[in-house]
Structure formats: structure tokens, C-alpha cells
Amino acid sequence: MIQTVLGPCSPNDLGVTLMHEHLLIGWPGWDSDTAAPPFQRREAVKMCVDRMHELKSLGLRTFLDPCPIDLARDAEFMAEVAQATGVHIICATGLYKEDQGAAPYFKFRGQFTDAVSEMTETFVKELTEGIGGSGIKAGILKVATQAHRISPYEESVLRAAARAAKATGARITTHTDEGTMGREQLDIFAAEGVDLKHVIVGHSCGSADLRYHVDMLDRGCMLGFDRFGLEILQPDRLRKAALIGLLGIGFEQQIVLSHDSVWCWRGRPLPVPTSMVPNWNPTHVFKNIVPALREAGVPQAKIDAMLIDNPRRFFSA
Numbered sequence: 134m135i136q137t138v139l140g141p142c143s144p145n146d147l148g149v150t151l152m153h154e155h156l157l158i159g160w161p162g163w164d165s166d167t168a169a170p171p172f173q174r175r176e177a178v179k180m181c182v183d184r185m186h187e188l189k190s191l192g193l194r195t196f197l198d199p200c201p202i203d204l205a206r207d208a209e210f211m212a213e214v215a216q217a218t219g220v221h222i223i224c225a226t227g228l229y230k231e232d233q234g235a236a237p238y239f240k241f242r243g244q245f246t247d248a249v250s251e252m253t254e255t256f257v258k259e260l261t262e263g264i265g266g267s268g269i270k271a272g273i274l275k276v277a278t279q280a281h282r283i284s285p286y287e288e289s290v291l292r293a294a295a296r297a298a299k300a301t302g303a304r305i306t307t308h309t310d311e312g313t314m315g316r317e318q319l320d321i322f323a324a325e326g327v328d329l330k331h332v333i334v335g336h337s338c339g340s341a342d343l344r345y346h347v348d349m350l351d352r353g354c355m356l357g358f359d360r361f362g363l364e365i366l367q368p369d370r371l372r373k374a375a376l377i378g379l380l381g382i383g384f385e386q387q388i389v390l391s392h393d394s395v396w397c398w399r400g401r402p403l404p405v406p407t408s409m410v411p412n413w414n415p416t417h418v419f420k421n422i423v424p425a426l427r428e429a430g431v432p433q434a435k436i437d438a439m440l441i442d443n444p445r446r447f448f449s450a
């Protein structure tokens with residue numbers, strides 16, 4: 134069974150799934166911006182509910198929000214949206230990368246204690262007992278690395294997640310930057326004894342280097358082509374070209390699709406100009422990417438594999 138924010142669910146009931154989207158993000162330090170207008174929680178829930186209904190009309194049944202603990206993860210907010218829409222929402226435990234996460238706490242403790250053990254304990258508790266006093270259990274582990282290097286702090290988070298995964302059977306999903314360090318993430322998980330088919334290397338579409346992709350796929354993991362629409366980081370043309378190539382050589386059982394969209398921000402509203410990212414919204418895969426794949430000759434069965442079968446396989450295999 135998979136833990137959703139409203140309780141356990143069978144992998145067979147997941148249906149069409151977006152494996153990497155965010156209802157709500159707050160960069161660490163958002164709560165220092167005390168002049169920001171107060172968070173309009175009810176309006177934010179309503180906006181998320183409306184968007185989720187639109188996604189539901191396009192076939193969506195399940196939504197994985199891999200917000201790590203330190204980016205203002207709010208499992209109760211997710212539960213309200215799940216309750217109001219009937220869409221399964223899965224939340225995460227885990228910590229973000231060093232340069233943009235809340236690393237100081239465990240880095241400081243690490244001078245005096247075994248911080249990896251403490252992180253492991255935190256992750257296991259959130260997976261098995263629940264988050265705070267909410268009773269809501271995390272359904273996946275989320276970790277992250279920066280571009281071109283893994284810092285010692287990030288390595289300790291990855292090791293803690295690996296140990297929590299082994300202790301609980303939970304799956305791991307990751308963040309990578311600029312299509313780098315996925316192979317090194319897998320090296321750390323493998324060294325800790327994690328079955329790599331229980332790992333999604335996220336944002337792998339940040340690279341169009343098929344050698345990078347095939348190296349990882351040959352080790353059995355899944356890859357997230359999960360930033361469609363984020364054209365300022367990598368053009369969709371390159372994401373599509375790499376995806377179509379990998380599907381053409383038979384890797385449709387190891388790829389999941391998503392957008393990494395962010396629906397609400399803590400702190401001040403963030404004026405991201407839509408002209409910079411016109412397609413960065415969670416319907417883009419359904420409205421534009423799937424038709425483009427069909428036009429390129431990708432059979433429907435391979436599209437269904439990425440959107441339906443792989444999320445089920447990932448959580449049940």
C-alpha cells in the first residue's frame with residue numbers, strides 16, 4: 134500500500150499520475166519576510182482545488198508533491214485539497230539541497246552528534262508514525278543535489294534517506310540540477326544497499342545527453358522527465374528529443390512525466406512573468422506534450438506506461 138495524505142491506497146488505484154508537482158513552496162527564510170502579506174490559506178486552497186478539478190477533467194487521478202520538509206511542506210494543506218477533489222495526493226519526507234535548503238540545523242548538529250542517524254530517525258518517523266501531530270504519513274522520500282557536485286551535507290541527506298528507505302520500504306525521488314549528478318546519486322544509494330528500481334532520478338530531462346540517461350536506466354532506476362514547460366532551464370524541444378529517443382530504444386517502463394509546477398508560494402507573491410515560462414503549468418503534458426509524442430509516432434501504450442503503469446510499478450515492484 135502507498136501512503137497518501139488521506140490514508141493508504143493500493144498502487145492499482147493510482148491511475149493517471151503526475152509524479153512531481155508542488156501545491157505550495159516556501160524558500161527557507163520566507164518566514165523572515167515579516168512585511169509580506171499574510172498567507173491567504175483559504176484562497177490558496179480554493180485555487181489549488183480549482184486547478185486540480187481541471188486536471189481531473191484531463192484524466193488525472195494521483196498527484197505526487199515531493200516538497201521536502203524544509204521548503205515549507207504543508208501536509209495538512211495537501212490533505213484539504215485531496216479531500217475537496219478526490220485526487221490522491223502523496224507527500225514526502227526528506228531535505229532539500231544545501232544551497233537552497235535549510236542545511237544549517239543538521240550541519241551544526243553534525244559537529245557534535247551523528248546527524249545522519251538523526252535525519253534517518255526523522256524520515257522514518259514521518260513515514261511510519263506521521264508528520265508532527267497530524268497523523269498524515271509521508272509516502273515517499275525526497276532528496277536533492279546541486280549542479281556538478283554533491284556536498285558532504287547533501288551526501289549525508291542521501292545516506293539518511295537510503296537508510297530510511299531500507300528500514301521502511303519507502304521509495305526515493307530526487308532533485309538534480311542542470312542534468313548532472315544523477316549517476317553519483319545512484320552510487321550513494323547503491324552503496325547503502327538500496328534497490329535502484331525504487332529510485333526516481335528527478336529532473337533528468339535537464340540533460341539531453343543520452344549517454345547520461347542510458348547509464349542510469351541500465352542500472353534499473355526510473356528517470357523523471359518532470360520539468361516540461363520550464364523552458365528557462367532547458368528547452369522543451371531538447372526534453373522531447375531525448376524522451377523520444379529513449380522511448381524509441383525501449384525504455385518506456387522507466388520514465389515518468391511531470392512539470393515541477395509550483396502553485397502557491399509562501400512569503401510575498403512571486404511575479405514569474407508568464408512570457409518567460411508560457412507553458413509551465415500542470416496541464417501542459419496532457420495538452421501539448423502527449424500530442425507531440427503521438428505526432429512523433431510514439432504509440433499510446435508507451436504514453437500510458439509513463440503516466441499510468443510506471444507510477445504503479447514504481448510503488449509495487
Ligand SMILES: [Zn+2]
Nearest residue numbers: 153155199393
Ligand atoms: Zn520539485
